[in-house]
Amino acid sequence: MKRTLVRLSVIFALVFCFAAVAAAGPTIDGILKKKELVVGTSAGYPPLSFKTKDGKVQGLEMDLAGMMAAAMGAKLRVEVLPFDELIPALEKKRIDMILSCMTITPDRNLRIAYVGPYFISGQSLLTTKEIALNINGPADVNNPNFSIAVPRGTTTEKIARRLLPKAKLVIVKSNDEALDLLKAKSVKALMSDYPYVVVEAFRYKDKGFVSNQPFSVEPIGVGVRADDPLLLNWIENFLNMMKNEGILNVLTQRWIQDASWIAELP
Numbered sequence: 001m002k003r004t005l006v007r008l009s010v011i012f013a014l015v016f017c018f019a020a021v022a023a024a025g026p027t028i029d030g031i032l033k034k035k036e037l038v039v040g041t042s043a044g045y046p047p048l049s050f051k052t053k054d055g056k057v058q059g060l061e062m063d064l065a066g067m068m069a070a071a072m073g074a075k076l077r078v079e080v081l082p083f084d085e086l087i088p089a090l091e092k093k094r095i096d097m098i099l100s101c102m103t104i105t106p107d108r109n110l111r112i113a114y115v116g117p118y119f120i121s122g123q124s125l126l127t128t129k130e131i132a133l134n135i136n137g138p139a140d141v142n143n144p145n146f147s148i149a150v151p152r153g154t155t156t157e158k159i160a161r162r163l164l165p166k167a168k169l170v171i172v173k174s175n176d177e178a179l180d181l182l183k184a185k186s187v188k189a190l191m192s193d194y195p196y197v198v199v200e201a202f203r204y205k206d207k208g209f210v211s212n213q214p215f216s217v218e219p220i221g222v223g224v225r226a227d228d229p230l231l232l233n234w235i236e237n238f239l240n241m242m243k244n245e246g247i248l249n250v251l252t253q254r255w256i257q258d259a260s261w262i263a264e265l266p
Helices: 002-009 011-021 026-034 060-071 083-091 155-163 175-183 194-203 229-244 247-257 259-264
Strands: 036-041 049-051 075-080 113-121 123-128 147-151 168-172 189-193 209-211 218-224
Touching: 026 036, 026 229, 036 060, 036 083, 049 060, 060 075, 060 229, 060 247, 083 218, 113 194, 113 229, 123 155, 123 175, 123 194, 147 155, 147 175, 155 168, 155 189, 168 175, 175 189, 189 194, 194 209, 194 259, 218 229, 229 247
Parallel strands: 036 075, 147 168, 147 189
Antiparallel strands: 113 218, 123 189, 123 209
């Protein structure tokens, strides 16, 4: 723990160095004038971003967002929106960037630019131990008798439709709704990003929930508008600094391996 704290203690010295190199650009200029960085997230993918019992938004992505804001000499404002409203909000300049467990995909990349990845995820199933014993891959659940709750408008939905065309997909509004269906035994499994599934398996161990190995490999990146090359370059250099200094690894271990924060979930 001391080593982790020491590594984290250098963050402020490192990130504030970036404030001096942020020159004017369409988005950066607005951030510097307002002294505010507005980050959009759905806050529904612990441990990357989630709401605590008291309504605060926390997670790995929020740590990164706070560090970026500090490096720009700005305060951080977090806009919590439904996942499928994040890209439209970015396009309408309601937010400056997206940090929301958003997979870098070709179709999204036609609309917005991405920097990263800062995390590698994948699609996994949360189900009961009894059912999981018979799942070795997508082929074992790709049948009409296997019902899977899937959050709407996400990479999960797209991959589920592509990998599991014969399965009974129950499309829901959010991971929370998918989890409620699983707990009520209305579906046999829910499908979502691996970090979320691992967390919920740990959280509901008493219900016999377990996660399977991911069916895919998916890079998670920062989503921004494509009209500011300087901002793209700035974020790229910032993330490279985080990686090279080992800070990103420290943050990842904190949120993925240390489950103490789970007590803060609603």
